[in-house]
Amino acid sequence: MDQFTCLLVDDEPLARELLVTYCGYLPQLRIEAVCGNAFEAKTMLQEKAIAILFLDIHMPVLDGIGFLQTLKTRPQVIMTTAYKEYAVNAFDLAVCDYLVKPFSLERFIRAVDKATENIGSLNNHNPVAKEADDHLFIKTEGKLYRINHDELLFAEANGNYTKIITTDKPLTPAMSFSSLEQQLPATQFVKVHRSFIINKSKVRRIEGNRVFIGEQEIPIGKNYRDELFKKLGL
Template identity: 35%
Template sequence: MYRCIIIDDEPIAIRVIRNHLLVFTNFEIVAECSNALEAMPVLQKENIDLLFCDIQMPQITGVDFIRSLLHPPKVIFTTAYRDYAIDAFELNVVDYLLKPISFERFTKAINHFLELQTANPTSTSEKQETREFIFLKADKKHHKINLTEILYFESLGDYVIVYTNDQKIVTKERISHLSDLLPAKRFIQIHRGYIISIDKIESIGAGFVEIKDKKLPVGRNYKPDVQKLLSL
């Protein structure tokens, strides 16, 4: 069963996609959202395989929303505008459907999605391990950050500071979400407020990890994971 989210600020457009999708018995609609920000907590809590996303929406466009996701699911854009086709191509979306969406055209997009699933059944965790960069939003821009440049993440409530080799970026993101999305072979959470790059560890002491002359505390609940590093 493939789990889907529909994002569109037009109720009629949502109804059209829902009715088309109900014909396919192996698809489940997990949520219907009127804007991208409503979909964010759903994506954080649920395993989503396919996202039907409008582009021109209030607060944030569908294109910017997909760019902001660390590990987006497969995406089918549904829009009345042709102008974003190049952006869609760069984001490697499954399809780009122009409204009004006929059932025939919708079926073609679904078949393309199914072909991709058959040809590349890579699990989410495997995709995470092969990812080399992330996009994080800060200062009204999406910053591309290579994973090899990251030293550690520090939590500040609903915000996270990302420390790299030569800068720090403050982004509105919860560290628990990053913990789920970052490659486990490259990053480890050592405290409820810190995730660190394993490659950047300089030393491990009693209750702390040192990175670039900065001593970061190891939380009691995270000590067993740190001990595993020492055994390796």
């Protein structure tokens, strides 16, 4: 049986104990570490290969949502929280599942099954998984939009929001620029400025320190120019 390494992060001792107990029922899970805050967890992620991260939201200094936004690469993330209202923010960050405390063992097992299936799909290069990865969902103005990667022209940081320009319409979801960047495939999208990320297949021309997507002029930051040209094969 394959084993999946786990990191448990919660500032409440009883919540940590429950997670340890639940994990103990599933022989495929191996707990690598149990942490009480995001800073301990960040250290563990740097030191150990973690497959599944169980993460609380309300924690001191740096909460779970903020912590996820600091991670460039993530394991499968299962949020564990007493607060339902953060679900949209969590799924904007592409978490695997969202467990609302108190959750049952049955609900916990379903979340773990989803995480391990995701890992299996990635490891096996499942074509169905690849097909599912050609889009993302964007929530804005109370609506959920499915955006195919090929429809996304570029995105611009806009304070606490991100302006997303598609072939259909502009969208301004309440999500950070960094969280959108983490959801986009690096093979297709490239950051050309601290405030802009573009779909490289949509580049019409480059003039000096400007790249054009359609008629839209986008600046190229000096620290990003080499990576852009590398991604374009130049």
